[in-house]
Amino acid sequence: xxxxxxxxxxxxELCRQFYGLGWVSGTGGGISIRGESGIFMAPSGVQKERIAxxxxxxxxxxxxxxxxxxxxxxxxxxxxxxCQPLFFNAYRMRDAGAVIHSHSVWAxxxxxxxxxxxxxxxxxxxGLEMQKGLRGKGCFDTVRIPIIANTPREAQLTESMAGAIxxxxxxxxxxxxxxxxxxxxxxxxxxxTQAECLDYLFRATVELHRLGLQGDA
Amino acid sequence: xxxxxxxxxxxxELCRQFYGLGWVSGTGGGISIRGESGIFMAPSGVQKERIAxxxxxxxxxxxxxxxxxxxxxxxxxxxxxxCQPLFFNAYRMRDAGAVIHSHSVWAxxxxxxxxxxxxxxxxxxxGLEMQKGLRGKGCFDTVRIPIIANTPREAQLTESMAGAIxxxxxxxxxxxxxxxxxxxxxxxxxxxTQAECLDYLFRATVELHRLGLQGDA
Amino acid sequence: xxxxxxxxxxxxELCRQFYGLGWVSGTGGGISIRGESGIFMAPSGVQKERIAxxxxxxxxxxxxxxxxxxxxxxxxxxxxxxCQPLFFNAYRMRDAGAVIHSHSVWAxxxxxxxxxxxxxxxxxxxGLEMQKGLRGKGCFDTVRIPIIANTPREAQLTESMAGAIxxxxxxxxxxxxxxxxxxxxxxxxxxxTQAECLDYLFRATVELHRLGLQGDA
Amino acid sequence: xxxxxxxxxxxxELCRQFYGLGWVSGTGGGISIRGESGIFMAPSGVQKERIAxxxxxxxxxxxxxxxxxxxxxxxxxxxxxxCQPLFFNAYRMRDAGAVIHSHSVWAxxxxxxxxxxxxxxxxxxxGLEMQKGLRGKGCFDTVRIPIIANTPREAQLTESMAGAIxxxxxxxxxxxxxxxxxxxxxxxxxxxTQAECLDYLFRATVELHRLGLQGDA
Numbered sequence: 001x002x003x004x005x006x007x008x009x010x011x012x013e014l015c016r017q018f019y020g021l022g023w024v025s026g027t028g029g030g031i032s033i034r035g036e037s038g039i040f041m042a043p044s045g046v047q048k049e050r051i052a053x054x055x056x057x058x059x060x061x062x063x064x065x066x067x068x069x070x071x072x073x074x075x076x077x078x079x080x081x082x083c084q085p086l087f088f089n090a091y092r093m094r095d096a097g098a099v100i101h102s103h104s105v106w107a108x109x110x111x112x113x114x115x116x117x118x119x120x121x122x123x124x125x126x127g128l129e130m131q132k133g134l135r136g137k138g139c140f141d142t143v144r145i146p147i148i149a150n151t152p153r154e155a156q157l158t159e160s161m162a163g164a165i166x167x168x169x170x171x172x173x174x175x176x177x178x179x180x181x182x183x184x185x186x187x188x189x190x191x192x193t194q195a196e197c198l199d200y201l202f203r204a205t206v207e208l209h210r211l212g213l214q215g216d217a
Numbered sequence: 218x219x220x221x222x223x224x225x226x227x228x229x230e231l232c233r234q235f236y237g238l239g240w241v242s243g244t245g246g247g248i249s250i251r252g253e254s255g256i257f258m259a260p261s262g263v264q265k266e267r268i269a270x271x272x273x274x275x276x277x278x279x280x281x282x283x284x285x286x287x288x289x290x291x292x293x294x295x296x297x298x299x300c301q302p303l304f305f306n307a308y309r310m311r312d313a314g315a316v317i318h319s320h321s322v323w324a325x326x327x328x329x330x331x332x333x334x335x336x337x338x339x340x341x342x343x344g345l346e347m348q349k350g351l352r353g354k355g356c357f358d359t360v361r362i363p364i365i366a367n368t369p370r371e372a373q374l375t376e377s378m379a380g381a382i383x384x385x386x387x388x389x390x391x392x393x394x395x396x397x398x399x400x401x402x403x404x405x406x407x408x409x410t411q412a413e414c415l416d417y418l419f420r421a422t423v424e425l426h427r428l429g430l431q432g433d434a
Numbered sequence: 435x436x437x438x439x440x441x442x443x444x445x446x447e448l449c450r451q452f453y454g455l456g457w458v459s460g461t462g463g464g465i466s467i468r469g470e471s472g473i474f475m476a477p478s479g480v481q482k483e484r485i486a487x488x489x490x491x492x493x494x495x496x497x498x499x500x501x502x503x504x505x506x507x508x509x510x511x512x513x514x515x516x517c518q519p520l521f522f523n524a525y526r527m528r529d530a531g532a533v534i535h536s537h538s539v540w541a542x543x544x545x546x547x548x549x550x551x552x553x554x555x556x557x558x559x560x561g562l563e564m565q566k567g568l569r570g571k572g573c574f575d576t577v578r579i580p581i582i583a584n585t586p587r588e589a590q591l592t593e594s595m596a597g598a599i600x601x602x603x604x605x606x607x608x609x610x611x612x613x614x615x616x617x618x619x620x621x622x623x624x625x626x627t628q629a630e631c632l633d634y635l636f637r638a639t640v641e642l643h644r645l646g647l648q649g650d651a
Numbered sequence: 652x653x654x655x656x657x658x659x660x661x662x663x664e665l666c667r668q669f670y671g672l673g674w675v676s677g678t679g680g681g682i683s684i685r686g687e688s689g690i691f692m693a694p695s696g697v698q699k700e701r702i703a704x705x706x707x708x709x710x711x712x713x714x715x716x717x718x719x720x721x722x723x724x725x726x727x728x729x730x731x732x733x734c735q736p737l738f739f740n741a742y743r744m745r746d747a748g749a750v751i752h753s754h755s756v757w758a759x760x761x762x763x764x765x766x767x768x769x770x771x772x773x774x775x776x777x778g779l780e781m782q783k784g785l786r787g788k789g790c791f792d793t794v795r796i797p798i799i800a801n802t803p804r805e806a807q808l809t810e811s812m813a814g815a816i817x818x819x820x821x822x823x824x825x826x827x828x829x830x831x832x833x834x835x836x837x838x839x840x841x842x843x844t845q846a847e848c849l850d851y852l853f854r855a856t857v858e859l860h861r862l863g864l865q866g867d868a
Contacts, residue, residue: 025413025414025416025417026347026350026410026411026413026414026417027350027410027413028346028347028350028414047406047409047410103346103347103417105417105420105421105424108345108346108421109421109424109425109428109430112425112428112430113428113430116430118344127552127584127611127612128542128612128613129462129537129542129584129610129612129613129614130460130462130537133460133461133462138586139584139586139612139613140584140586150344150346150356150357152355152356152357176346177344178344178345178346178356179345179346179356180346189481192481193460193461193481194460196459196460196461197459197460197462199459200459200460200537200539203539204539204542204543206428207539207543208543208546209428210427210428210644211543211546211547211640211643211644213543213546213547213550242847242848242850242851243781243784243844243845243847243848243851244784244844244847245780245781245784245848264840264843264844320780320781320851322851322854322855322858325779325780325855326855326858326859326862326864329859329862329864330862330864333864335778367778367780367790367791369789369790369791393780394778395778395779395780395790396779396780396790397780423862426862427861427862561769561801561828561829562759562829562830563679563754563801563827563829563830563831564677564679564754567677567678567679572803573801573803573829573830574801574803623698626698627677627678627698628677630676630677630678631676631677631679633676634676634677634754634756637756638756638759638760641756641760642760642763644861645760645763645764645857645860645861647760647763647764647767
């Protein structure tokens with residue numbers, strides 16, 4: 001496991017990597033990781049490829065219904081991410097070790113393919129090897145990721161995201177229409193692996209549909 | 218705020234980043250930033266991923282109808298960017314802190330989608346979370362970015378760009394048909410955030426159209 | 435030839451490069467190289483862009499029907515890659531010097547184009563200069579790469595992959611439907627060159643089909 | 652101008668950059684630059700992102716009908732690039748300062764769009780700002796790049812490429828069907844700028860065609 005002292009730098013490094021993948025451009029998206037001493041989280045509305053370790057918040061993991069700051073960042077202008085209650089859904093309901101929020105255009109296109117008017121629904125794929133990177137899934141299973149409708153403020157997604165988590169105990173992700181995806185896992189490595197596999201599955205499914213080779217979408 | 222002494226290096230670093238994003242290939246595109254002592258601007262027609270801090274011009278911010286060089290670059294062969302009067306439109310009319318000019322292929326495709334013959338018009342999108350990265354916009358608003366027709370010389374765009382800025386007080390960008398986009402903001406961070414969000418919105422809108430999932434284009 | 439002492443670091447470097455190409459995201463894919471002292475192989479289920487030289491296994495090249503570990507990695511939690519019997523197919527049947535396994539989305543799309551239901555078949559292309567990067571092929575030849583059906587466990591592919599290798603003596607690659615591609619060569623450079631050329635051919639063929647410019651798919 | 656002593660390192664640096672752009676994967680493509688003492692050229696069939704300065708050949712610029720090696724690379728196994736007579740076409744007929752050969756998939760798709768059976772023809776675009784990066788072209792001109800048919804051996808292209816150069820005095824590039832593009836310029840910067848602008852124009856034209864927004868292809 002990664003030591004708490006290394007988590008702020010790891011968060012910065014992962015944010016730079018996610019920027020390269022197109023997941024966190026325009027200050028969107030982010031990542032949080034649960035450590036021994038609390039939940040480490042990047043701040044709101046900052047350039048994700050440029051955050052520094054001293055910008056990272058540590059939040060109280062024993063208060064998952066609220067938001068208690070244990071260690072604020074050096075710069076007092078920084079605010080806790082708007083995603084905090086959504087990240088906490090996964091920590092509280094699934095005992096997650098890390099949560100990633102991506103604005104990948106593939107997530108948005110995949111959600112639109114299955115929910116053309118942004119309504120609640122579910123993304124589906126099957127027959128793809130990368131499904132194996134998802135908890136408990138094989139390449140011949142049908143993977144269903146819930147899609148929830150977007151809301152004007154990110155925090156307003158909290159309840160419907162919790163509903164989707166409850167209704168889909170077999171997957172560790174929730175798509176938000178027109179917005180992106182939340183993905184988690186027992187550790188930051190599992191969360192990142194699932195996020196990469198899902199991004200691949202979203203892209204492959206969209207491309208197969210575009211080629212007329214996906215019968216079911 | 219970034220200190221003036223650091224602005225030339227910052228401009229070089231951002232140009233390398235924009236090159237990686239496909240915004241400034243083939244010497245096109247660029248960025249300028251307003252500092253305490255003047256407006257810092259990359260030179261014309263140079264490889265943007267290879268400019269050095271000593272190549273950057275400083276122009277007089279008190280003469281926004283003209284073009285007065287306060288500090289020329291070390292290399293006397295370098296000329297002020299052709300974009301200078303267009304950058305100055307945003308400094309003069311909007312009190313911008315920075316202006317970015319991108320030749321992203323997504324900007325060109327998005328403009329063509331809404332102005333098939335390169336005529337004046339406006340790009341539209343709605344229902345996308347990344348709209349929140351634009352000043353005053355929510356994810357359920359309709360975003361309209363003006364499109365102006367291209368001209369043989371870049372400086373000839375000055376007047377029509379000024380007209381579009383005046384006619385669209387709610388947005389900080391102007392698309393140029395077949396050419397690219399000008400984006401600005403109060404600071405270089407706001408300008409870059411809006412440029413990244415717009416590039417994402419252009420791409421998502423083009424891809425949704427291609428998938429037949431965008432009813433309104 | 436690369437010295438054995440340098441192979442673990444080379445494997446890490448190539449894995450980072452393949453990650454950038456989109457071949458090994460989500461811990462999938464990998465590479466193994468035959469050295470003087472044995473076969474060097476990345477471990478199973480780890481982030482390929484982050485493996486370290488001490489994570490690499492050395493397996494006995496004189497036991498190509500089994501799997502004898504000569505040197506285990508420093509971390510005893512690491513397991514031999516699931517791909518090991520598939521890699522060994524190429525070492526045993528073709529005397530390969532290196533084998534690459536890519537999950538590139540282009541390989542998956544190309545296989546689906548020719549085997550729409552994931553059934554055995556073959557990918558075809560012709561008239562492309564990059565075919566020259568494949569052993570014995572010219573740009574006017576027709577290249578045929580066998581496609582085998584995927585199986586729930588990677589090791590279950592061993593027999594059908596061996597059959598495809600035997601049936602296609604003129605090529606050094608096997609596509610797996612919904613999964614990716616195995617590519618090999620006499621040296622790691624030849625294997626990598628063929629893997630890059632094939633990825634290009636998969637992409638070009640898919641894109642030409644999408645443009646309606648490929649008569650034969 | 653770049654000094655001769657710096658040209659081998661510059662060629663390596665540009666090859667790494669071109670690899671990142673997808674122009675020289677699978678050992679294909681390359682660049683040569685004319686210096687004071689001769690023509691500097693990367694060797695044949697090597698991984699372009701990994702060549703070292705000592706791998707670069709220097710050829711005699713006073714013998715442009717032949718191929719006289721002035722300085723061979725340190726490694727005596729390396730051979731002069733197959734592209735040498737094609738590079739020399741541009742040096743001899745146009746007094747070029749540098750020639751780039753790219754295998755970009757966009758060049759191949761663009762050529763196929765205008766020559767669906769690989770026959771001689773010409774690529775066309777108009778109305779795009781990036782045309783200004785080409786010698787003597789404005790954004791409202793129609794740009795025509797000759798397309799020649801591919802041949803089994805690269806050297807067999809010499810004559811038809813020379814014919815295309817003669818027939819199109821207004822452009823500094825020749826497309827080869829199914830293969831890629833040769834681009835040159837008075838200096839390596841001009842050659843690279845034109846190569847980047849052309850790659851952009853190829854991509855934009857293909858994408859516009861795919862969107863049904865290009866009336867003339």
